[in-house]
Amino acid sequence: MPLTPFHLGPALFLGALAPRRLDLPTLLIASVVIDVRAALVVFGPLGGPVHGFLTTVLGATVVATLVAGVVLALPARLDGLVDRVRPGATATPAAVAAGALVGAWSHVLLDATLYADVTPFFPLPGNPFLLGAFGLVYGGCVAAGVVGISLLAARFGRSWHTGAS
Template identity: 55%
Template sequence: MPFTPFHLGPALLIGVLCLRWLDLPTFLAASVLVDARTTLVFFGYLDGPLHGPLHTLLGATVLAGVLTAAAAPLRPSLDPVLDWAGLPQSTALGRIAAAALGGCWLHVLLDATLYTDVFPFAPVSTANPLFGAVGPLTVYVGCVAAGLLGVGLYAASRVDLLTLADAGSA
């Protein structure tokens, strides 16, 4: 997995860069939700391989559909928080669905570079051509760097928005 919270780094960066097209809360949730089953296996609540069916592009797609169905009616309740954070977004179903699919697939593709038991193309193939394409340290450092860059971009956008708001009131 890179340890589940690490997935939030790339998700935050991509989410901030793609605010126009992706629903940020759904994208962030999707980027970690793939590890729900993994967490249950890790703590002994489920048996089976650590990375199972949700760590395939097919499984992640099904999960994205479930997340979209769950998030669509709930998402408008987050509008006050997003408005306060300076991230107002449309709650269009297409944005939510794209965010769910993108976040789930991002998770699978990151994990596929690290773990031998992730088979992104199952059930069609048990090959994992992504395994070892990038070293573990590079993935983890990249996740942290992406998160920091995402926070920096968000902060910079807030400063620009506040500066513009102040200039308009003068």
């Protein structure tokens, strides 16, 4: 997506639905980090197609592995800061890994619905998810984000007032 923040909507929604199974900070990071390469293509220093290897399931899995590794390796003082956006849960290695995979794979799926140059199952050619329905996908991302933020706000509000998750 040309505007990476759209990817945050589905990530917020999924993270709100499964807070103990999907680590929210990891999910959010993994859902947008893939576009760093695309931004470098669009804005100059890299050449090649906007949607390259990272917007494949294989490439996204590599990204997810790196993101999960970085999150799990955070020093305790940084992890404590990150805990502030974890609604009542601490990160388990399984939740971090799942958050990274879901975030990265959802990025590929969303881009695959919009762009013909995405080949999600590379090295196999083609894109079986292509819809080209930009308004529908962007609207769905915004709606998912609004619902996700609402669910998280309700969960955070409850944990702030009761000290529970």
